[in-house]
Each structure stands twice: as structure tokens, then as C-alpha cells.
Amino acid sequence: xxxxxxxxxxxxxxxxxxxxxxxxxxxxxxxxxxxxxxxxxxxxxxxxxxxxxxxxxxxxxxxxxxxxxxxxxxxxxxxxxxxxxxxxxxxxxxxxxxxxxxxxxxxxxxxxxxxxxxxxxxxxxxxxxxxxxxxxxxxxxxxxxxxxxxxxxxxxxxxxxxxxxxxxxxx
Ligand code: SF4
Ligand code: SF4
Numbered sequence: 001x002x003x004x005x006x007x008x009x010x011x012x013x014x015x016x017x018x019x020x021x022x023x024x025x026x027x028x029x030x031x032x033x034x035x036x037x038x039x040x041x042x043x044x045x046x047x048x049x050x051x052x053x054x055x056x057x058x059x060x061x062x063x064x065x066x067x068x069x070x071x072x073x074x075x076x077x078x079x080x081x082x083x084x085x086x087x088x089x090x091x092x093x094x095x096x097x098x099x100x101x102x103x104x105x106x107x108x109x110x111x112x113x114x115x116x117x118x119x120x121x122x123x124x125x126x127x128x129x130x131x132x133x134x135x136x137x138x139x140x141x142x143x144x145x146x147x148x149x150x151x152x153x154x155x156x157x158x159x160x161x162x163x164x165x166x167x168x169x170x171x
Pocket of ligand 2: 061062063064065066067068069079097116117118119120121122
């Protein structure tokens with residue numbers, strides 16, 4: 001009988017304790033983010049989706065040297081370089097990347113590619129909305145990577161990017 005009373009008292013105390021915790025948070029502002037309707041903040045050094053940068057004059061920073069591919073520990077970057085000509089100039093150097101692919105399924109977002117790049121062409125920015133409907137779309141081509149910084153990076157992809165993704169793999 002005494003043991004049963006002890007159990008009742010102990011149980012009641014535990015319930016009161018738990019209810020205390022519940023009541024403590026009941027009146028606090030909820031921390032749930034209504035993503036993607038509301039922006040989500042990330043730390044400044046967060047490493048997300050890659051972007052290939054341009055210079056202010058529009059020329060591509062990438063010179064096709066493939067140092068990023070050499071530095072990548074998961075071998076997920078493929079670079080094919082081609083020569084610039086006076087008629088068709090893409091970058092300030094002799095060569096440019098005619099093909100630049102990153103397989104995002106293999107990327108571990110270590111940032112070594114950005115560290116190795118001599119022209120600061122490849123940068124890991126803050127976009128983390130990287131879900132795809134099929135694995136082919138997870139291979140980001142130069143056309144998808146080469147873009148000016150989009151401050152609305154956390155909003156779902158643009159129609160243009162969806163169209164590019166649809167055509168990829170059918171070439
Ligand atoms: S972040 Fe790391 S794993 Fe991803 S592409 Fe760059 S070097 Fe490779
Ligand atoms: S992104 Fe940088 S390291 Fe990679 S090929 Fe272009 S210039 Fe070279």
C-alpha cells in the first residue's frame with residue numbers, strides 16, 4: 001500500500017514537472033519556419049549550391065584550368081576546356097570551360113573546389129534547395145551554374161531552370 005502511494009506521488013510529481021515544461025514553451029513564440037514561403041537564414045560561411053561567377057564586364061571568370069576538378073575529393077567535377085578566339089571570347093584568358101558539370105549527388109560541399117580556383121570562378125553560395133525529381137537533374141551543367149548571384153536563392157527554382165533541367169540528358 002505504501003509503495004503504491006509512493007508511486008502515485010512520484011508519478012504526479014513527474015506529470016507536474018512535464019506540464020511545467022509544456023507551459024514554459026506554450027506562451028513562447030514558435031520557431032517553426034514556414035519554408036519556402038518564409039526566408040530561412042543561414043550562416044555567412046554556409047556552403048550551399050555552386051555558382052560560376054562572371055567579371056563585371058560579363059566575361060566568365062572560369063579559364064578551364066580544371067584545378068577545381070583535381071582538388072575535388074569525390075571526383076564530381078568535369079571540366080572540358082576550349083580555346084577563346086577574337087570572334088568568340090568567353091573569358092579573359094586563352095581558354096574557357098566549354099563544358100563544366102558538377103554531379104551534386106557526389107558533392108560533399110567541402111569547398112575544396114572554391115579554395116583551389118585561381119580566379120574565384122567557382123563559389124559555394126547559400127542555396128540549399130537542391131532536391132531533384134531524377135538523378136540526371138542532379139548533374140549541374142555550366143548553363144545552370146553560370147549565373148549572377150540570385151538574392152532570392154531560397155525560393156524554389158525559376159521556370160527557366162526547370163526548362164534547362166528538362167532538356168538535360170536528352171542531348
Ligand atoms: S564542394 Fe567538395 S565535393 Fe563538392 S564539388 Fe567542390 S570539391 Fe567537390
Ligand atoms: S572553376 Fe576555377 S579551378 Fe575550376 S576550371 Fe574554372 S578557373 Fe579552373
